[in-house]
Amino acid sequence: YDVVSKTGGPFGTMRFPAELAHGANNGLNIAVRLLEPIKEQFPILTYADFYQLAGVVAVEVTGGPEIPFHPGREDKPEPPVEGRLPDATKGSDHLRDVFGHMGLSDQDIVALSGGHTLGRCHKERSGFEGAWTSNPLIFDNSYFKELLSGEKEDLLQLPSDKALLTDPVFRPLVEKYAADEDAFFADYTEAHLKLSELGFAEA
Template identity: 85%
Template sequence: MIVLINLASIQDKCDPPPEGRLPDATKGSDHLRDVFGHMGLSDKDIVALSGAHTLGRCHKERSGFEGPWTPNPNIFDNSYFKELLSGDKEGLIQLPTDKVLLEDPAFRPLVDIYAEDEDAFFADYAEAHLKLSELG
């Protein structure tokens, strides 16, 4: 499956999202469900959207954390889930909100599925991303 995003319609914003729109990276599964649940997103949506961490990196000045989640942070694939399952590695970051995906009994099976089946991840990510983007 190929996921197409019209980058021409995306504009960088100077201001961060309103407080509460993004989860606190130091908190657990209840916090993730609270933040995303207020937006009408499910557990499946939470885990699928977390897979976007396959791209990019954390910046200490913005989040207090530093580093990429995957060895190839310019490629959108299911490597975030594979790295999550393989444990901590030097040079890669796993936030508390990432690790809770392994600890929570509802989140963990989805991590396992997405690590094994990239097409399932792509399909669920596209659905969750659409829901999120429709919120504005």
């Protein structure tokens, strides 16, 4: 989503080959394929709502916060232009630029980075390999704890993760979330909800 041009947003376009071909979406086709049989059971839901609901459910069933979900997104035929997602090899200025164009704050950037508590990178898709935490199937504040404890051979820290430690605004938020999981969950909920409704809340 771009807050200036009011284009892009959560409108179900990630299922289209043009968006799946974006470099930042490498491997996303697997998730889209796995979700399709479930989507077929709920034809009343738009793809746009379904994908957002899937994200909300994934966070909740892995132990994370309950994120409000508001249906009503329309499916759109045209994916956004490539280049609106963050580049993991870059630093804090890049993060602010990318997320700022979406209308998201510094707090949102750090809270959403905590979503790396789930999942892992695959070298053949991103050039990076490994999980950020020792239990990548649990949503908790361990991403921030691991970030502060330094690099470990078996865990991943992307350049964009490390940038959170060197930035004078980002680092206090990392420290806050590492010490207080409830604070992380509250801010993550707010940021996830905001992200899931970009361009939809105003529609």
